[in-house]
Amino acid sequence: MRLKHKKIVPYRWCFTLVVRRYNLLCLIILVGCLTACTDFVEVDLPKNLISGESIYKDASTADSAVRAVYYQMRASGLVSGDGINVSMGLYTDELDYYLLDRGEALENYQNHTVRSDDLIVADLWNSAYAQIYTVNEIITNVENSLGLTLEDKNQFKGEALFVRSYLHLLLVELFGDIPYVTETDYLVNRNVKRTQRALVCSYIIRDLNLAVDLLPDEDISGERIRPYVAVAEAVLARAYLYSQQWDLAEEMADRVITKFGTLEPDLNKVFLKEASGTIWQFKPNADGNNTSEGERFIFVIGPPSNVALSNLLFEAFESDDLRQSSWIKEVSNATNTETWYHAFKYKERGNTDSSVEYSVQLRLAEQYLIRAESRARLDDTSGAQADINAVRNRAGLDNTTAVTLDELLDAILQERRVELFTEQGHRWFDLKRMGKAAEILAPIKPNWKDTHVLLPLPDLELTLNPNLLPQNEGY
Incomplete structure (x- = not known):
């Protein structure tokens, strides 16, 4: 089954508060039904819209509201299985698209012909801000609730701050x-202005630190599907890395690594739900379902029906790298004259008796590589080498020979490439922040322009809210 982005007309993300509350209520009812016990639970539909205050009178309905956010995130937008791991994989050197004659929006990412009226751009933007709106409403209502305990308030607010x-x-x-x-307040949101990147990053870090203070040390779900302290710390480590605060990035990554310990030794178990x-x-x-990433990336006959790993990525692995044999599978045509490759991190592309794979958003290997880069920037050569080697040795490779800062950074970029491919757009973010985008992509993307380091803002958003102007350069 081939998944593809919905062909929709771009829409403005900031609807009225009543509409958002109604949508949230529908999701609460849906999530409550999907996650209920085996006994069928009848839910009477409301005669009128339920107010936010009513939803947050007790922990069970508030909990459903929070879980509805993850339903939204898993289904569409930035971190869904069909999100930036596909579009930005095509934008870089990870993926190739095999339906170039079909006129799908993904073709523009392969060819670097993304425009400001691009449907995927609109979907990424609108879905993200719709989800942000939902968690903002959770924060407001949790803070104002008279029926929730302080412990519940901290849990729900911490999760919402993390997601935001x-x-x-x-x-x-x-x-x-x-x-x-x-x-x-939609009257405020419809006129929002753009904030400089550095200030946005400071707000992100502020909210993540607040989440760390509010969230529990342990995951309340038992399956690592609800944010807890280490989840916020892991994203904090990334945020500090992206903002070049090396000492804080090292500290946060070190906290997470200390809590989790060594990497899962078996590469074939890294993406199992119990990894x-x-x-x-x-x-x-639903139990028995697996990941949309598996559905998207795995194919059994060639040529591919949608996307495949690029030959450039396949050839980037060292010959004895176990990640190549464990996380990549090759498919040939009937005459064995052509070969294609697909990501095989997730092994299931359909239903099983019981779900065996969940969609991994954050994992320990990234934290080792964040700490390695931070240590390299802080002149801790031996510490950086140790972290690189932890990732390499798990893949069956010898220790790194990198010594100088440039060598260490090149080694880290290489390890991130072969460790984190097809996961949440890491390759694109790495090339961009390390100043390598033009060097790597210009030779293989004929339409590359230096302004492509940013995507365009959706046209309709600029039309409806001129405060968002000017458009990103080059669009």
């Missing part, structure tokens, strides 16, 4: 200066 900061972090890396939205190195993951909407 995580989505803004991805948005600012894709679009540059963006609005940092904390309001639920020891998983920090945070999305659970499928």
Whole structure:
């Protein structure tokens, strides 16, 4: 089954508060049904819209509201299985698109012909801000609730703050200066202005630190599907790295590594739902379902029906790198004259008796590489080498020979490439922040322009809210 982006007309993300509350209520009812016990629970539909205050009178309905956010995130937008791991994989040197004659929007990412009226751009932007709106409403109502305990308030507010900061972090890396939205008043939101990237990053870090203070040390779900302290710390480590605060990035990554310990030794177990190195993951909407990433990336006959790993990525692995044999699978045509490759991190592309894979959002290997880069920038050569070697040795490779700062950074970029491919757009973010985008992509992308380091803001958003002007350069 081939998944593809919906062909929709771009829409303005900041609807009225009544509409958002109605949508949230529908999701609460849906999530409650999907996650209920085996006994069928009848839910009477409301005669009138339920107010936010009513939803947050007790922990069970508030909990459903929070879980509805993860349902939204898993289903669409930046961190969904069909999100930036596909579009930005095509934008770089990770993926190739095999339906170039079909006129799908993904073709523009392969060819670097993305325009400001691009449907995927509109979907990424609108979905993210719709989800941010939802968590902002959660924060407001949790704070004002008279029925929730302090412990419940801390849990729900901490989760919402984490989600808000995580989505803004991805948005600012894709679009540059963006609005940092904390309001639920649509009269305010419809006129928001863009905030300079550095200030957005400071807000992200502020919210993540607040989340660390509010969240529990342990995951309340038992399956690492709800944010807890280490989840916020893991994204904090990334945010500090992106903002070049090396000492703080090292400190946060070190905290997470200390809590989780060594990497999962078996590469074939890294993406199972019980994998020891998983920090945070999305659970499928029903038992027996697996990941949309598996559905998207795995194919069994060639030529591919949608996307495949690029030959450049396949050839980037050292000959004895076990990640190549464990996480990549080759498919040939009937005459064995052509070969294609697909990501095989997730092994399931359909239903199983019981779900065996969840969609991994954060995992331990990234933290080792964040700490390695931070240590390299701080002149801790032996510490950086040790972290690089932890990732390399797990893949069956010898210790790194990198010694100088430039050598260490090149080694880290290489390890990130072969460790984190097809995961949440890491390759694009790495090339961009390390100043390598033009060097790597210009020779293989004939339409490359230096202005492509940022995506355009959606045209309709600029028309409806001129405060978002000017458009990113080059569009």
